[in-house]
Amino acid sequence: MIELPNETEQETERTQSYVIFQLGGEGYALEVSRVQEVIDLGHLTQVPGGPKWLRGVINLRGHVVPVWDLRIPFELVVDPKPSRAPCVLMVETQVASDVRVNGLLVDRVSDVLDFTPEDVQAAPPLGLGKASPFVRGLIRHQEGFLLVLDVDRVFTALGSTLTGGGI
Amino acid sequence: MGAADDRFLQMFFEEARELLLSLEEGLMELERRQGDRTHLDKTFRAAHSIKGAAAMVGLGALAEFTHGIEAVLDRIRSGTLAVDSDVISTLLEARDHLSVAVEAEAANSPLPAPGDLNRRLLSLLRDASLPDPVPPPSASIPAGYPAAKVERKKPSGEAKSKPRIPKSKKTSSPMDMAIGSFAEHASGVGYYRITLKPGPEILRRGVNPLGVLDELRELGPTRVATDPNLVPPLEEMDPERCYLVWTIEVETDATPDRLDDVFLFVADDSSVTIEKRTASGVILPPPEVSKPALAVSKADKVKSALSVPSPAVASIEPSGTPAHSAAPPPPPVAPSARPSAAGSGGAPPPRMSTRIRVDAGQLDDLVGLAGELAVLSDNLQGVREIERNQPWIVTLEALDRVSRLIRDTTLELRMVPVEELFSRFPRVVRDLADRFGKEIELRVVGQETRLDRTIVERLSDPMIHLIRNAVDHALETPAERVAAGKPRAGRITLWAGHEGDRVALRISDDGRGLDRDRIVKRGIAKGLVPVGTSVDDPRVDTLIFEPGFSTRDEVSELSGRGVGLDVVRDAVRGLRGSLAVESQPGKGTSFIFRLPLTLALIDGLLVETGGGRYVVPLAQVEECVALNGTSPALSRGRPCVSIRGELVPMVQLRELFQAEGPRPVRQELLLTRHAGQRVGVAVDRLLGRVQAVIQALGDGLTKLNRFSGATILGDGSVSLILDLAALVAESRAADNHAHKLPAGVTPEVYR
Numbered sequence: 031m032i033e034l035p036n037e038t039e040q041e042t043e044r045t046q047s048y049v050i051f052q053l054g055g056e057g058y059a060l061e062v063s064r065v066q067e068v069i070d071l072g073h074l075t076q077v078p079g080g081p082k083w084l085r086g087v088i089n090l091r092g093h094v095v096p097v098w099d100l101r102i103p104f105e106l107v108v109d110p111k112p113s114r115a116p117c118v119l120m121v122e123t124q125v126a127s128d129v130r131v132n133g134l135l136v137d138r139v140s141d142v143l144d145f146t147p148e149d150v151q152a153a154p155p156l157g158l159g160k161a162s163p164f165v166r167g168l169i170r171h172q173e174g175f176l177l178v179l180d181v182d183r184v185f186t187a188l189g190s191t192l193t194g195g196g197i
Numbered sequence: 198m199g200a201a202d203d204r205f206l207q208m209f210f211e212e213a214r215e216l217l218l219s220l221e222e223g224l225m226e227l228e229r230r231q232g233d234r235t236h237l238d239k240t241f242r243a244a245h246s247i248k249g250a251a252a253m254v255g256l257g258a259l260a261e262f263t264h265g266i267e268a269v270l271d272r273i274r275s276g277t278l279a280v281d282s283d284v285i286s287t288l289l290e291a292r293d294h295l296s297v298a299v300e301a302e303a304a305n306s307p308l309p310a311p312g313d314l315n316r317r318l319l320s321l322l323r324d325a326s327l328p329d330p331v332p333p334p335s336a337s338i339p340a341g342y343p344a345a346k347v348e349r350k351k352p353s354g355e356a357k358s359k360p361r362i363p364k365s366k367k368t369s370s371p372m373d374m375a376i377g378s379f380a381e382h383a384s385g386v387g388y389y390r391i392t393l394k395p396g397p398e399i400l401r402r403g404v405n406p407l408g409v410l411d412e413l414r415e416l417g418p419t420r421v422a423t424d425p426n427l428v429p430p431l432e433e434m435d436p437e438r439c440y441l442v443w444t445i446e447v448e449t450d451a452t453p454d455r456l457d458d459v460f461l462f463v464a465d466d467s468s469v470t471i472e473k474r475t476a477s478g479v480i481l482p483p484p485e486v487s488k489p490a491l492a493v494s495k496a497d498k499v500k501s502a503l504s505v506p507s508p509a510v511a512s513i514e515p516s517g518t519p520a521h522s523a524a525p526p527p528p529p530v531a532p533s534a535r536p537s538a539a540g541s542g543g544a545p546p547p548r549m550s551t552r553i554r555v556d557a558g559q560l561d562d563l564v565g566l567a568g569e570l571a572v573l574s575d576n577l578q579g580v581r582e583i584e585r586n587q588p589w590i591v592t593l594e595a596l597d598r599v600s601r602l603i604r605d606t607t608l609e610l611r612m613v614p615v616e617e618l619f620s621r622f623p624r625v626v627r628d629l630a631d632r633f634g635k636e637i638e639l640r641v642v643g644q645e646t647r648l649d650r651t652i653v654e655r656l657s658d659p660m661i662h663l664i665r666n667a668v669d670h671a672l673e674t675p676a677e678r679v680a681a682g683k684p685r686a687g688r689i690t691l692w693a694g695h696e697g698d699r700v701a702l703r704i705s706d707d708g709r710g711l712d713r714d715r716i717v718k719r720g721i722a723k724g725l726v727p728v729g730t731s732v733d734d735p736r737v738d739t740l741i742f743e744p745g746f747s748t749r750d751e752v753s754e755l756s757g758r759g760v761g762l763d764v765v766r767d768a769v770r771g772l773r774g775s776l777a778v779e780s781q782p783g784k785g786t787s788f789i790f791r792l793p794l795t796l797a798l799i800d801g802l803l804v805e806t807g808g809g810r811y812v813v814p815l816a817q818v819e820e821c822v823a824l825n826g827t828s829p830a831l832s833r834g835r836p837c838v839s840i841r842g843e844l845v846p847m848v849q850l851r852e853l854f855q856a857e858g859p860r861p862v863r864q865e866l867l868l869t870r871h872a873g874q875r876v877g878v879a880v881d882r883l884l885g886r887v888q889a890v891i892q893a894l895g896d897g898l899t900k901l902n903r904f905s906g907a908t909i910l911g912d913g914s915v916s917l918i919l920d921l922a923a924l925v926a927e928s929r930a931a932d933n934h935a936h937k938l939p940a941g942v943t944p945e946v947y948r
Binding site for chain 1: 568809894901907909
């Protein structure tokens with residue numbers, strides 16, 4: 031945690047740290063507490079017949095973990111030749127009462143920043159495209175906005191389409 | 198404190214479940230092993246242990262009910278109650294009630310009403326005690342005392358039969374325990390002086406030594422004394438430590454055995470000396486008394502000697518110490534040994550097999566870790582190829598050996614003897630035989646065979662299903678059997694053993710066998726087999742595993758709840774096993790489960806297709822043949838090949854997986870069996886054999902059905918495990934759906 035003078039201690043308690051990452055040209059934010067680690071994308075084993083947004087499974091220190099690409103359900107641009115290798119956020123997700131670890135493929139992790147609840151605005155009902163149902167709010171940051179991702183909802187909603195997808 | 202209480206409660210529930218099992222086993226055998234004292238003692242101890250443990254954690258109602266069971270067993274033990282089928286039935290029912298009550302406590306739900314069980318238990322005690330048909334020898338019952346005892350016993354016994362709604366939390370023991378032993382062994386009143394010196398750790402273990410005192414009071418008039426000087430000043434006192442030593446004088450007609458049993462729970466970490474006194478008050482010298490009733494655990498001797506720092510040793514201490522030295526050394530093999538029963542002739546106490554309880558989750562983690570270790574070692578082995586003759590090669594080989602050992606050992610931890618499964622069935626068979634008016638002899642063979650604990654757990658229901666079928670349908674009534682020239686009693690045999698690298702479990706009966714005529718008729722009616730199928734067709738027997746197939750027109754209470762053999766078969770398949778049936782008319786039927794030794798590890802073939810590597814369970818592959826591109830038996834688009842003259846339908850894995858790139862000229866065909874037919878699955882290349890530690894795929898991916906899991910290969914990459922049966926089914930479903938192929942290319946035609 032960042033050292034702060036005493037007066038703002040109360041403030042510190044209320045702030046929440048977010049991992050800021052880029053996905054298809056957009057900035058996203060996700061609570062730090064939900065992110066276990068960030069790894070470079072290594073060898074991916076593809077799953078024939080799996081849903082399109084499942085990029086494959088990886089070996090995370092002996093555990094087989096699926097890696098998902100949100101750019102596909104969110105219909106974002108996928109850079110076919112990225113200048114730098116994408117990385118994977120290992121996130122804890124909870125579907126029903128089941129806690130699992132899933133990998134989220136992102137273009138780049140840029141920062142970890144603190145925001146207070148007041149910094150987070152409600153998301154507009156329209157205008158965010160396919161990502162709308164999974165955005166919990168917006169944070170104004172630098173020149174633009176960061177979209178606060180609701181990963182539980184992502185996996186709950188998209189989990190049901192897992193089998194329907196095909197290739 | 199609350200957490201600690203909770204932990205003790207959890208420990209109690211676990212222990213109670215185990216004890217209930219051994220109580221059931223004991224009761225089942227009781228009738229057959231009449232006169233087997235050791236067995237009776239063991240059964241009695243199970244009940245006694247439950248009672249004591251329940252009282253210690255404050256579950257008074259449970260303790261009280263168990264007391265009734267224990268008292269009946271004590272009657273049997275003292276020879277005043279003859280064992281017959283009714284007694285056993287009552288005891289078994291009482292045990293069942295107790296089991297339900299324990300689960301109710303565990304789930305924090307209201308206790309079930311015991312119904313008339315209390316009354317029936319009581320009547321067993323009364324029958325025996327009132328007429329007192331066989332007065333035990335040397336029954337020099339002192340006047341006054343037993344009479345008073347009987348007077349006291351009756352009303353409290355009546356009170357017991359009233360359902361107790363509120364469960365008294367703390368063992369307010371005068372209430373629960375002083376209800377009076379239903380049956381004391383009338384071998385004359387003895388005066389005992391007992392020194393109870395609990396170990397310093399006893400309170401931390403959650404044992405309440407006062408429970409012992411209460412139980413002694415139950416046996417007869419007692420005088421309890423202790424030396425408060427042993428307690429240190431408040432500031433030095435450890436509140437979780439027991440400082441006190443009690444001297445109890447008890448006047449009782451209980452046997453030394455019974456006295457020993459009182460100390461069952463404290464014997465492990467306390468020192469107990471029991472000295473018999475003559476009526477005149479002279480204490481007999483220890484050597485003579487030490488034999489019947491004395492129990493000191495070796496460890497405690499040392500512990501208690503070291504851990505009493507106070508030099509002001511109580512006055513009783515000296516008398517205790519010589520008694521220690523006179524005690525026969527406890528058997529060194531059983532550190533948790535209970536007081537050895539006087540009657541068991543010096544045999545080691547019949548403790549249940551040395552078992553450890555392991556958290557299943559931890560165990561699974563350990564298996565995973567160990568598998569990972571072996572994988573790491575594989576990685577290093579790969580590095581070895583590069584630099585030869587380095588000194589670290591030795592280390593590497595050791596690492597390899599060790600990691601494999603760890604894996605094997607931890608896998609072994611998952612294994613339990615099938616006895617855990619089979620031990621439930623004598624009871625099931627007994628109950629069913631009663632209900633259907635059949636006589637059944639159950640034989641169990643090979644129950645030491647070990648199997649993955651998950652398999653053992655999940656096989657219980659399928660096996661009970663088959664046993665019910667055997668009792669209900671397959672075995673004839675005694676009259677029918679005699680008429681057919683068979684022994685009156687039908688026989689069911691449970692057999693377990695190894696078949697290659699699999700474990701086979703067999704449930705056989707010597708009943709009437711499968712009714713093939715009826716099965717064929719039914720199969721034709723349901724459109725499962727072509728009209729005109731012969732009764733001798735080998736497919737007939739397997740029809741009974743088809744969904745919704747039942748030859749019974751009427752639904753019987755037990756066997757026909759709409760659950761068919763297909764459910765059994767599916768359950769076995771879910772465990773990567775198979776289910777087969779063999780039957781001879783008039784001679785009997787056998788169901789054979791064939792199961793993998795463990796679920797965590799499979800032998801597999803590593804194959805490559807379209808650039809991806811996959812593991813195929815070896816158990817699913819019957820044969821591999823080379824496919825050199827020239828052998829399609831029919832025209833293109835009809836995927837069939839000729840294997841030694843047999844036309845075999847084929848699934849191209851490349852096509853199913855929509856792999857890109859040209860198909861290699863030479864492929865390999867894995868031959869598997871689907872719905873009794875040979876089917877080939879074509880893959881690009883065989884890479885070798887692997888032993889794979891299976892990991893489950895996430896929820897979403899298991900719905901895919903093609904893969905039964907994933908594993909991590911030696912190079913650290915993930916490989917998916919193919920389920921050939923599911924792949925073939927998927928491919929066939931796709932074919933049928935597309936209506937592309939003429940109907941003739943379904944596998945059935947090419948038999």
